[in-house]
Amino acid sequence: MMVTATGNLIFRLLGTPAAVGLARSITDARLCKWDCLHILDDALLVVSELVTNATRQTPYEEIRFQVVRDSPGIVIAVWDSSPDLPQPKPITELTLEDLDLSEEAFDDNGGWGLPIVQALSSKCGITRDPGGGKWTWARLVA
Template identity: 70%
Template sequence: MAMTATEESVMPLMGTPAAVGLARTFVDTRIRKWDYFHILDGALLVVSELVTNAARQTPREEIRLQLSRDAYGVIIAVWDAAHELPQAKPMTELTLEDLDLSEEAFDDNGGWGLHIVQALSSDCGVVRDPAGGKWIWCRMRP
C-alpha cells in the first residue's frame, strides 16, 4: 500500500455495532468535502463492510478507520488487532434458493463483503502491521 497521501485522517473506533454508523458518517462527510459524490455510495458500502468485519474479528476492542486521498484516488483502510487474515468465500452463482432465510439462520448468509469490496475498488489488499494486527485497504478512483 505504498502511497503518499495528500490528505489523511484516522478515526479510532470500538468494535461494536455503533462503529459502522460512525464510520459511515465520517466517510460521508469527507467524501462530500472532496466533491467525490460519484463514488459516495460505493465508499459507504465499502467502509460498512470493512468496519463490520473488523468489529466481528475484535469485538469491544479498538479498531481504526483511515481515510486518505492521493493523486490516484481515495484509500479506505481499516485496522484490527486480529492476526487472522480475511478469507473471501469462493465465488459461486448465488440465488435466493441458496439462502436460508429462516429467522434462526438469517445472519448466517453473510461472508460476501470482500467480494463487494473487490468489485467496487480499483485495488485492494491486506497488510500486516509491524506493531500488530492488520490493515485491510482498498483504493477507489474518483
C-alpha cells in the same frame, strides 16, 4: 479523530456495531467535502464491510479507520489487532435459492463482504502491521 494537513482522516473506534454508522457518517461528510459524490455509495458500502469485519474480529477492542485521498482516488483502510486474515468466500453466481432466509438462519448468510469490496474497488488487500494486527484496505478511483 485526527485530520491531517491534506484533509485525510485517521481515527480510533471501539469495535462495536455503532462503529460502522460512525465511520459511514464521517466518510460521507469527507467525500462530500472532496467532491467525490460519484463514488460515495460504493465507498460507504466498502466502509460498512471493512469496519464490520474488524469489529467481528476484535469485538469491543480498538480498531483504527483511515480515509486518505491521493491522485488516483481514495483509500479506505481499517486496522484491527487480530492476526487472523479474513477468508473470503469464493465468488460464485448467487441466487435467492442459495440463501436460507428462514428466521432461524437469517444471520448465517454472511461472508460476502470481501467479494463485495473486491467488486467495488480498483484494488484491495490486507497488510500485516509491524506493530501487530493487520490493515484491510480498498482503493476507489475518484
